[in-house]
Amino acid sequence: MSLVQTITDDMKTAMKARDKKTLSVIRMLKAALMNEKVKVNHELNDEEAQAVIAREYKQRKESLDEFKKGNREDLAADTQEELKVVEKYMPKQLSQAEIEKIVAETISTVGATNTADFGKVMGAVMPKVKGKADGKLVNQAVKSQLS
Known part of the structure; x- marks a missing residue:
């Protein structure tokens, strides 16, 4: 349905x-x-x-x-x-640990090394978590792992 x-x-x-x-x-x-x-x-x-x-x-x-x-x-x-x-109508939201795992995988896939690659990582992560995670949480996870 x-x-x-x-x-x-x-x-x-x-x-x-x-x-x-x-x-x-x-x-x-x-x-x-x-x-x-x-x-x-x-x-x-x-x-x-x-x-x-x-x-x-x-x-x-x-x-x-x-x-x-x-x-x-x-x-x-x-x-x-x-x-x-x-x-009730939203898809199940990802946990912080799941978000961090996806971000870590994406960082290694993209080959990001520092905060200058922030946009590249965010561009690759957001389609993967669309609707399943808040953008602010993803943003924080990317910043913490790139710094």
Whole structure:
């Protein structure tokens, strides 16, 4: 079953259960997917849908950080609940150890030796971990292993 179909089915389930919080988040995801579908002018495949979900997840994660910095615990709590719903549609995230292993393999493959090769390493690593790891974590792993 495609990711878009799964989201549609979960929306129906949330409607029947009268779960307003979950339904609201799923509707936001559905709207983002529809906007992307109109933008690319064809039905989204799972990879494209996953990119949209990852973008929505990242936006909520950044909002959560900002709300915490601004001492807005009420908004932070709501955003945390939204993140839990969006997380269900994200692929399993890589652990820090897995990221570091991929970075180490890529560094040896590319032949990077110092921080001047940072861009080359990041360019080779990011396609491997796309959607499975946060770019900030990958960035930190590459910096620590190149320095």
